[in-house]
Structure formats: structure tokens, C-alpha cells
Amino acid sequence: MPKISVKGSKMPASPIRKLVPYAEQAKKRGIRVIHLNIGQPDIKTPxxxxxxxxxxxxxxxxxxxxxxxxxxxxxxxxxxxxxxxxxxxxxxxxxxxxxxxxxxxxxxxxxxxxxxxxxxxxxxxxxxxxxxxxxxxxxxxxxxxxxxxxxxxxxxxxxxxxxxxxxxxxxxxxxxxxxxxxxxxxxxxxxxxxxxxxxxxxxxxxxxxxxxxxxxxxxxxxxxxxxxxxxxxxxxxxxxxxxxxxxxxxxxxxxxxxxxxxxxxxxxxxxxxxxxxxxxLDTPQSYFDEVIEEYATRRNVLVKELQKIAGVKVAVPQGAFYCIAELPIDSADDFAQWLLENFEMNGETVMVAPAAGFYATEGLGHNQIRIAYVLEKDSLVRAVTILGEALQAYKKVR
Structure with a gap:
């Protein structure tokens, strides 16, 4: 059988998209997945x-x-x-x-x-x-x-x-x-x-x-x-x-x-x-003023809610619409997959992006996740509530 290239075998999987199959399986089980893993804004296109x-x-x-x-x-x-x-x-x-x-x-x-x-x-x-x-x-x-x-x-x-x-x-x-x-x-x-x-x-x-x-x-x-x-x-x-x-x-x-x-x-x-x-390019400045105000509010809500969870450390973003949160666990990869396979709260769970894939140095980011705050505020609050409950449950089984 012909072999793939060395370059191809070295191509890294996306930490943002590699958990998609688990999310799809969760959805098939009737669980609503709140996506914090990908920077797909819910803001309307001009x-x-x-x-x-x-x-x-x-x-x-x-x-x-x-x-x-x-x-x-x-x-x-x-x-x-x-x-x-x-x-x-x-x-x-x-x-x-x-x-x-x-x-x-x-x-x-x-x-x-x-x-x-x-x-x-x-x-x-x-x-x-x-x-x-x-x-x-x-x-x-x-x-x-x-x-x-x-x-x-x-x-x-x-x-x-x-x-x-x-x-x-x-x-x-x-x-x-x-x-x-x-x-x-x-x-x-x-x-x-x-x-x-x-x-x-x-x-x-x-x-x-x-x-x-x-x-x-x-x-x-x-x-x-x-x-x-x-x-x-x-x-x-x-x-x-x-x-x-x-x-x-x-x-x-x-x-x-x-x-x-x-x-x-x-x-x-x-x-x-x-x-x-x-x-x-002819989009009026008012569009951006509203969008920036919305993202700033979402950031504030997200950071405030994350800071309520014991053991969580969060960096405060100054731009874009992402933040890195450090969790009181050993493996964010395992936790992110477990969230989709084994946890739900009132029929919902959360999808996050493990942060190790955003590092090139082996061993760094293993207990961090990236969160994209591209959802409206109520969804963010609910997602962080689920995250907090999930962390408690995860510690008991891992």
C-alpha cells in the first residue's frame, strides 16, 4: 500500500475542530451543545x-x-x-x-x-x-x-x-x-x-x-x-x-x-x-460601535462568571473575542471530550477548545482552554454555569 508523506503525518489536527465528532454524537443523543470552541460570531453580516x-x-x-x-x-x-x-x-x-x-x-x-x-x-x-x-x-x-x-x-x-x-x-x-x-x-x-x-x-x-x-x-x-x-x-x-x-x-x-x-x-x-x-467596506462606523460594545459586555460577563469558579484562572482580553482560562485539572483535552461524551446539565453541555494545541512547546497549556465569547450574554452565563458544575463532577470521576 502506498504511504502518505512524512509532512502529511506531521500535520497537526486542529484543536478547535478535532472534537467535532463527539459534539455531533452528543447532538444525536438530544443534548444541546453550546459552542465556545470556535470563533464564529453570531453578529449579523452587514x-x-x-x-x-x-x-x-x-x-x-x-x-x-x-x-x-x-x-x-x-x-x-x-x-x-x-x-x-x-x-x-x-x-x-x-x-x-x-x-x-x-x-x-x-x-x-x-x-x-x-x-x-x-x-x-x-x-x-x-x-x-x-x-x-x-x-x-x-x-x-x-x-x-x-x-x-x-x-x-x-x-x-x-x-x-x-x-x-x-x-x-x-x-x-x-x-x-x-x-x-x-x-x-x-x-x-x-x-x-x-x-x-x-x-x-x-x-x-x-x-x-x-x-x-x-x-x-x-x-x-x-x-x-x-x-x-x-x-x-x-x-x-x-x-x-x-x-x-x-x-x-x-x-x-x-x-x-x-x-x-x-x-x-x-x-x-x-x-x-x-x-x-x-x-x-461601506459599512457605517455605527455597526462597529455596536459590535465592539456588545463584545466588551460579553467579555466582562464571561470573565466575571469564570472568576466565580474555584481554582479557575483567567486572562482578561484587551481585544479580539477569545480568552484563555486555566482550569484546576490535569488534562483539558480529556475534560473537553468528557464534557461531550459524559456530561449534561438540563439537556445541555459545552464544547471548548483545549489550549495545548495553541502551544508548540510540549506540555504547555495542558490545563487551559480557549473560550470564544461569540454568543449572546445569557448563553455565556449558562455555559459557564455548566462548566463549573462539570468541573465538580469531573473531579469525582477522574
Whole structure:
């Protein structure tokens, strides 16, 4: 029998989706599963985006330009300009989701065996993208006790070798919700210039910041044009996860030229989704004001309820819509599966994402979970109540 590749066998399973079969079995048993495991917002997609697709006068659904339509990229450029980021349409490649942008970026700047430094915990699929590209992830630990702030730059320097090509951050962070300060971004920029590294910044949650804090983009940092690569997406910003539209943005012309070759190999991003995404850029600020207020309220409710459970430690998110909670158990993987297989409260149970899959260092995050607060407040309160009762029951049987 032919064998699969070594690369294929090393591809990590998603900690977000690997428990889906157990959730489906629970549903078949008549149990309602409250999903805290995945960042699928319940916020409505802007009507203007949906109407643009409904009203599109298209007789042939043709390929778009490889780099995305000129009109859409010009409009994205205008959006960034409003946010203090000066980039031209030619600095942008439209991609099939932020995921493709990350893959294009890694493929464009890294070779097999090269290293990329990433503060952990990090978005679990970074491991998958790196494995697919033959790149080695070098993790640097951020701690729940410090709210997952940027580790000291001196710790980054200890990890830099001749194989190091880039540093990757997510700002605001998935799964931590941490928002890097302007000072932290400046420190990373100085490090990149000193060691001639690329800085990749996944900024898909830019809009979602709380408590009066503001997002500072890697592309706002001066004298970093040759080093900075930004990843973006419409998925979370406009609650359009199914559109699968993102972009890679850089002022480094060689990066864009190289990424275009990867883009040409996949032909083009989806046409209808670009139409929806272009229209979404006309979404009024009032939409975001309401969404941010809603997420901030949900965050406050979630953190307050989690803090009521004995032995639970929770980091307070400053952005995005995720948080990491540390539980008084040995294995969050076992607990998460047990929740779906063996526990229910009034016909309901909870699905969470074990956090070990968001770390690259073996043994870290084993007692942590990621919670996505993308549900309305009553559901969050009920979910945390179930979680608290489940923890008590779990300790008795494990």
C-alpha cells in the first residue's frame, strides 16, 4: 500500500475542530451543545455586503485578477488610510482568507528548515501552515500570569540563529485576546531591523479593542517597509467567515512580487466574495460601535462568571473575542471530550477548545482552554454555569 508523506503525518489536527465528532454524537443523543470552541460570531453580516451579491448583474461568473480586483484593492487601500496605514493598491494581494495570505507569506520569505519565532500560545493553524511549508516554529512563551504580554526582547534574541527568518505575531491575539502596545511593536521593529528579519503581523481582529485601547499596526511603524508583512481578513471584521477573503499587505515590492507567483498558482480569489467584501467596506462606523460594545459586555460577563469558579484562572482580553482560562485539572483535552461524551446539565453541555494545541512547546497549556465569547450574554452565563458544575463532577470521576 502506498504511504502518505512524512509532512502529511506531521500535520497537526486542529484543536478547535478535532472534537467535532463527539459534539455531533452528543447532538444525536438530544443534548444541546453550546459552542465556545470556535470563533464564529453570531453578529449579523452587514446587509450591504449580502445585498451586493444578491444584486450583482453577472452573466458569467469569471475568474478575477490574480491579485484581486483593482476596484476592491483601491478600496482596501482607502480603508487602511482611514486607519492611519499608508499603503497603495499595488501593496495588496487579495487572498482566499487570511489563511492563504499566511501561507503565501511563509512561502515567499522562508525555505525548508528555516525558523519562525512565534509568541505562544498562538493561533493553532500557524503550526499547520509552517508544517506545510517545511518551516520550523520556534516558540517563545507568554504567560497567563502576565496576561500574555510580549515576552522580553532579550528572550527573543536568545532564540535568533542563522536559520531565523521571521517573527510572527497576532495582534490582537488569538487565542489570548492580548493587544500589543505601540511600545511593544516598536521593540519588535527594532529587533527586526537589528537582525534583518521579517515581522509578520496577523491583524484580522484590528477593529475589536476594548477599554479605550487603540490598535497599532506593524505597518504604522516607521522605517520598516522592507521588513513588515501584514495579514488581514474580512471574516471576523464583518462576520463574513464563509466569504473566505483576506489579503497580504506589504510595502516590500520583492515580497509582493514573490507572493504573486504563489497567487498565480491558485489562479484567483473568489469573485462573488470579493463583491461582498468590497461592499462591506461601506459599512457605517455605527455597526462597529455596536459590535465592539456588545463584545466588551460579553467579555466582562464571561470573565466575571469564570472568576466565580474555584481554582479557575483567567486572562482578561484587551481585544479580539477569545480568552484563555486555566482550569484546576490535569488534562483539558480529556475534560473537553468528557464534557461531550459524559456530561449534561438540563439537556445541555459545552464544547471548548483545549489550549495545548495553541502551544508548540510540549506540555504547555495542558490545563487551559480557549473560550470564544461569540454568543449572546445569557448563553455565556449558562455555559459557564455548566462548566463549573462539570468541573465538580469531573473531579469525582477522574
Amino acid at each position: 446587509k450591504i455586503a449580502l445585498d451586493a451579491v444578491k444584486n450583482a448583474n453577472i452573466e458569467v461568473l469569471a475568474y478575477s485578477m490574480t491579485e484581486g480586483s483593482e476596484a476592491y484593492r483601491q478600496k482596501i487601500s482607502g480603508y487602511y488610510r482611514k486607519n492611519g496605514i499608508e499603503v497603495a493598491a499595488d501593496d495588496i494581494i487579495v487572498t482566499t482568507g487570511g489563511s492563504e495570505a499566511l501561507s503565501f507569506a511563509m512561502g515567499s520569505i522562508m525555505d525548508n528548515g528555516d525558523d519562525i519565532i512565534i509568541p505562544e500560545p498562538f493561533y493553532a493553524n500557524y503550526n499547520g501552515f509552517a508544517t506545510a511549508m517545511g518551516v520550523s516554529v520556534v516558540p517563545i512563551v507568554s504567560k497567563i500570569e502576565e496576561n500574555f504580554a510580549l515576552p522580553p526582547i532579550s528572550e527573543f534574541e536568545k532564540l535568533i540563529s542563522s536559520r531565523t527568518k521571521a517573527i510572527l505575531i497576532c495582534n490582537p491575539g488569538n487565542p489570548t485576546g492580548y493587544l500589543y502596545s505601540k511600545e511593544e511593536i516598536a521593540q519588535l521593529a527594532q529587533l527586526a531591523r537589528k537582525h534583518d528579519l521579517f515581522i509578520m503581523a496577523d491583524e484580522v481582529y484590528r477593529e475589536f479593542t476594548y477599554d479605550g485601547r487603540e490598535h497599532y499596526s506593524i505597518l504604522q511603524e516607521p522605517d520598516l517597509e522592507d521588513h513588515a508583512i501584514m495579514i488581514d481578513s474580512v471574516s471576523k471584521r464583518y462576520s463574513m467567515c464563509g466569504a473566505r477573503i483576506g489579503c497580504l499587505v506589504s510595502k516590500n515590492k520583492e515580497v509582493i512580487k514573490t507572493a504573486m507567483k504563489f497567487a498565480q498558482a491558485r489562479l484567483s480569489p473568489p469573485t462573488l466574495a470579493q463583491i461582498a467584501s468590497e461592499a462591506a
